[in-house]
Amino acid sequence: MKCNEAYTRRVFLRNTGLFAATAGITLAASGLPKFATPAAAKSYDKWPYTKLNMDEVANIAYENYMDLFCTSTVLKGIFTPLANSVGSPYKTFPVESMKWAHGGIAGWGTVCGTLVGASTAIGFITGDTDTTEAMSNDLMFYYANTVLPGFKPAKGKWAEIKNTTKAGTPMCHISVGRWMQEEGVAFLSNERGERCARVAASIAAKTAEMLNAWDAAGGKYTPVNTPLANVMTNGITSQNNCTDCHGKDVPKPIMAAGKKD
Amino acid sequence: MKCNEAYTRRVFLRNTGLFAATAGITLAASGLPKFATPAAAKSYDKWPYTKLNMDEVANIAYENYMDLFCTSTVLKGIFTPLANSVGSPYKTFPVESMKWAHGGIAGWGTVCGTLVGASTAIGFITGDTDTTEAMSNDLMFYYANTVLPGFKPAKGKWAEIKNTTKAGTPMCHISVGRWMQEEGVAFLSNERGERCARVAASIAAKTAEMLNAWDAAGGKYTPVNTPLANVMTNGITSQNNCTDCHGKDVPKPIMAAGKKD
Numbered sequence: 001m002k003c004n005e006a007y008t009r010r011v012f013l014r015n016t017g018l019f020a021a022t023a024g025i026t027l028a029a030s031g032l033p034k035f036a037t038p039a040a041a042k043s044y045d046k047w048p049y050t051k052l053n054m055d056e057v058a059n060i061a062y063e064n065y066m067d068l069f070c071t072s073t074v075l076k077g078i079f080t081p082l083a084n085s086v087g088s089p090y091k092t093f094p095v096e097s098m099k100w101a102h103g104g105i106a107g108w109g110t111v112c113g114t115l116v117g118a119s120t121a122i123g124f125i126t127g128d129t130d131t132t133e134a135m136s137n138d139l140m141f142y143y144a145n146t147v148l149p150g151f152k153p154a155k156g157k158w159a160e161i162k163n164t165t166k167a168g169t170p171m172c173h174i175s176v177g178r179w180m181q182e183e184g185v186a187f188l189s190n191e192r193g194e195r196c197a198r199v200a201a202s203i204a205a206k207t208a209e210m211l212n213a214w215d216a217a218g219g220k221y222t223p224v225n226t227p228l229a230n231v232m233t234n235g236i237t238s239q240n241n242c243t244d245c246h247g248k249d250v251p252k253p254i255m256a257a258g259k260k261d
Numbered sequence: 262m263k264c265n266e267a268y269t270r271r272v273f274l275r276n277t278g279l280f281a282a283t284a285g286i287t288l289a290a291s292g293l294p295k296f297a298t299p300a301a302a303k304s305y306d307k308w309p310y311t312k313l314n315m316d317e318v319a320n321i322a323y324e325n326y327m328d329l330f331c332t333s334t335v336l337k338g339i340f341t342p343l344a345n346s347v348g349s350p351y352k353t354f355p356v357e358s359m360k361w362a363h364g365g366i367a368g369w370g371t372v373c374g375t376l377v378g379a380s381t382a383i384g385f386i387t388g389d390t391d392t393t394e395a396m397s398n399d400l401m402f403y404y405a406n407t408v409l410p411g412f413k414p415a416k417g418k419w420a421e422i423k424n425t426t427k428a429g430t431p432m433c434h435i436s437v438g439r440w441m442q443e444e445g446v447a448f449l450s451n452e453r454g455e456r457c458a459r460v461a462a463s464i465a466a467k468t469a470e471m472l473n474a475w476d477a478a479g480g481k482y483t484p485v486n487t488p489l490a491n492v493m494t495n496g497i498t499s500q501n502n503c504t505d506c507h508g509k510d511v512p513k514p515i516m517a518a519g520k521k522d
Contacts, residue, residue: 097384123358237370
């Protein structure tokens with residue numbers, strides 16, 4: 001669901017300048033208020049990268065899900081082939097150290113842990129804050145708007161499942177809840193575990209695809225979606241499913257710095 | 262706000278066995294369904310630790326907020342003193358690589374980025390998945406139930422602000438939205454930046470306090486809150502503010518594995 005359209009259009013028009021300022025990969029735009037103009041994109045030592053086989057990445061993420069859960073198994077899927085081809089630092093990085101992000105951070109149902117694992121890997125590999133932000137943002141959009149899981153093993157490792165669903169959000173709680181309702185199973189079921197293992201495989205593979213494209217383009221990434229568009233359009237960090245929680249009473253945030261709307 | 266009480270009690274009683282199974286730090290409990298009984302807690306090489314000065318950690322996190330945003334500045338606050346006392350791997354870790362988690366992951370308003378930075382640091386330092394999960398879970402509770410920011414500099418670096426608020430959730434969107442409403446300012450304002458810089462300082466200091474206690478106890482951590490209690494009580498990854506989004510119509514998830522409720 002989209003935010004109240006009239007409201008969104010009004011806010012959008014008022015912020016067209018700000019919005020346009022983010023219409024590239026450069027986030028340190030001159031049209032932003034002082035506080036939102038931090039130093040330009042930061043580059044740092046990136047980890048060596050070699051092209052990934054998407055099927056291999058997906059299979060490793062899937063096979064290790066029950067042992068590692070969503071975040072760490074995505075890291076395992078991406079880092080294992082790179083540990084083989086490149087070695088350190090992939091070889092020594094403890095993918096288990098990020099297990100806490102499973103289930104929307106220790107089971108709190110916020111962001112799907114697969115996206116935390118994927119973005120962490122992207123951050124190490126691209127060596128650039130703005131590139132990572134753009135890819136992470138595109139992954140959030142992809143997760144919210146794609147029927148998942150796309151990955152389907154020849155035979156379910158823990159259970160056979162029937163349904164795939166579109167979450168409409170990157171939130172674990174809503175994503176898994178919508179699927180549980182379709183499938184008619186409990187959270188603490190092998191079916192739900194199987195589903196999340198397949199989602200982890202799907203997101204790991206998508207991340208590998210994005211990284212391969214970035215690598216093939218000589219370390220350049222063309223964003224599919226405008227970074228920070230949600231913030232600029234809605235006047236607050238947000239998704240695009242306002243009515244999911246607010247119903248018809250979507251609040252009108254203050255849009256101009258320091259002034260009541 | 263709490264979930265519908267009658268509902269919660271009913272579910273809670275039905276799941277007392279499961280709930281009790283998590284009433285310690287050991288998450289791999291025998292009372293859980295097969296899928297939820299992964300291998301026991303994983304230990305891995307932990308990063309060397311020396312006691313942190315909470316004020317120093319808070320000040321570094323605060324000072325670097327505008328440059329790094331919430332996640333990376335919490336990492337900077339914790340890692341800078343450790344880089345000085347211990348050296349590698351703190352010295353070479355690119356804290357900027359996690360900047361993408363700001364604003365609830367690239368501005369999507371999900372989990373507050375300070376909690377991602379804090380949990381990432383905890384994961385490297387404790388070297389144990391269950392200890393990290395318990396500390397991350399306690400931080401989520403702390404963030405949701407504490408009036409923030411607690412950190413107050415002698416003079417605001419970017420603005421002076423008046424209000425402190427309790428989010429009731431670890432979600433960036435709701436946390437910052439409630440504060441913006443109290444303060445009467447826009448998201449893209451220096452006041453909001455100042456507030457989030459102080460929240461980052463507060464969470465970084467709390468993390469240092471928890472790590473110091475863990476270290477002083479010889480690497481043992483006593484959870485304040487039961488890990489995975491939200492999952493066990495609500496039958497899905499979740500918070501405890503169900504009515505915030507669901508109103509009076511809090512859905513009843515299927516609780517028994519493989520069966521409709």
